[in-house]
Amino acid sequence: MQGIEQIIRSFIVENFLFGDEGRAPAADDSFLELGIIDSTGVLELVTFLEQSFGFKVRDAELLPENLDTIDAVAAYIRRKNADA
């Protein structure tokens, strides 16, 4: 797994799975379907992205397409950084 993906994965395991590596999602597993992130958990993820990667997540970007898998989040970060 590459750098950004690894950072996302570590954040997920630490903050939502409280260290349970056995439940760590694969790169394309849906956080919602696995019950990893609850309805407010996405706000934690957004705060983390904004603090760690230095961009603002716009309301219109709060979509499962951007934030529901490790791969999707990593791709979203790369797009945001490319736009900056």
Add this chain to the structure above:
Amino acid sequence: MCGIAGIVSVAGDPVRREQLERMIATIRYRGPDETGVHLGSNGSVGLAHARLSIIDLASGRQPMANADRSIWITFNGEIFNYVELRAQLMRQGRKFATQSDTEVVLQMYEVYGEDCVDRFNGDWAFAIWDSRQRKLFASRDRAGVRPFFYADTPKAFVFASEAKAVLCHPAVAATVDLDALDQIFTFWCPLPPRTFFSNVRQLPPAHSLVLHDGRMRIWRYWQLDFATAEKLVSEVDAAARLEEILTDATRLRLRSDVPVGAYLSGGLDSSVVTALAQRCSGGRVRTFSVAFEDAEFDESSYQQEVAGSLSTEHETLRCSKADICRAFPDLVRHAEQPLLRTAPVPLYLLSALVRRASYKVVLTGEGADEFLGGYDIFKEAKIRRFWGRQPASNWRPLLLRRLYPYLPHFRAQSDAYRSSFFRVSTDDLASPFFSHLPRWELTSRAKAFLSDDVRAQQARGDTYHELATCLPSSFASWSELGRAQYLEASMLLPGYILSSQGDRVAMAHSIEGRFPFLDHRVIEFASRLPASLKMKVLNEKYILKRAATHLVPETVCRRPKQPYRAPDAASFIDVQRGQARAEYVAEALSPESVRRTGLFDPLAVRMLYQKALRGRLIGAADNMAFVGILSTQLLARQFNCVSTGAV
């Protein structure tokens, strides 16, 4: 209201007075006015009582005997229609030695036997020893206001108002029922007869029990029924009838030889009760409220408005996060089961204020949300069901925006995420628990913190199975709202609202709560109203609002519903300083403590605690896990739960 306890010897060992005295002493706060013990002549039975004198202060001592002293009772609660029942019995030629409702219960038993409870309007938990038949008869009120715990051991049948008094008996060890823990971390409460302790059982609401010749028989004497009444009733008639029954329910609940106050939350239900109390008593009612430093939870402006409008003599308790943290261990000891919310704590502190004001009895508004359709979970289910009929619809899930306007993080979610969380599957639509699945699944996330050992010992994979076996046979034929109301009224109401947040926090300071909305006539009437009169489109408690228009200020009827809540994990953590507000928090959640208890995974708990210290516990699931784990850890230590075991 009072505390009761008792022992029936099964193996022939005589019941010892000191044992009964020890049991009743552990719950003395339930009845600080006097205590009494009765030992049967051959030592096979003993009853104990701690009295909170409310009716017939001079002669209502307990345990009380009938005229020939062959039947004895220890009684907790009130039979509000005792005046009418007493008059009926006197017309039948019976004579009374006291003015108390306790003697009415005794004589009703003498006349009607175990069916006497069918005629009671009240909140009760009692045990009657009938020495003629060598039989113990115990019963608990319909809604589950008053508690009755017991242990059926090979040596003795032991019972009391609280589990801690039962655990006082040497034959009853404090071990954790791991299946009950699983249920609490799903439903917020164990399913009766389970309790947090595997050796202690609770008599379910609306049930009676007989112990005779060493054999125990338990049966249901009354059933919630949400089948819509066949006879259609107009809105006008329904509102008028509801007001009529509620008024009478309040009138009966003002019967007392000490003053009766009222809790005022600022919402519709307690405002209606207070208004009716003023109407029935013809005087100025003393009212009490909780206010919060944190604006997210505070309703004091509404409370002041209602108090002013109704001209009550009003007093407010201001509650801070530090207050909640300080009182939490005491609250847990009183509640005797893990808590997923801190909301009972402010009510625990409020009952102390009521006591300081020299009051013993308060009216409250509990029960309206359950039976008249007030909770957001009913709205949530209605929207999800509506969406489930057209799953591809883009606009139907937008109705989810109407939910939980008081939750800031919920408001901040995007529609896409909100819809994903509440998504409706075909399996969900077919489930009898459709209305409650999102809540239960959210709560269940806390189970990820259970230790591997506990998970291995828990008996079932399917938490819902035990519940499914308890549903009434007609459940499937009820409306969607009726089914949701049943789940709420049969589980959370007695298992949490009336116990951890009701009886236990009030009785901790010797305060008796009375609930006009839980008068069985109100329950039976409201349960069978058409769903559209309770939830009109998405307007909750519609018929109560109609009935209340001339009772309470219009703004109270119009204001958006705000359920009573308190700050959860934030109560325990000073985020600015990055530390717990009290040493016990860090200690209870330390890896050593967690390992010693054996119920949770030490590493996971440590990470949850660290997340809390960073101020990152914002979601409901994390908050429930934090409070649930902390309370379980405290309980395990307070009750010295040295081992665990599933049943």
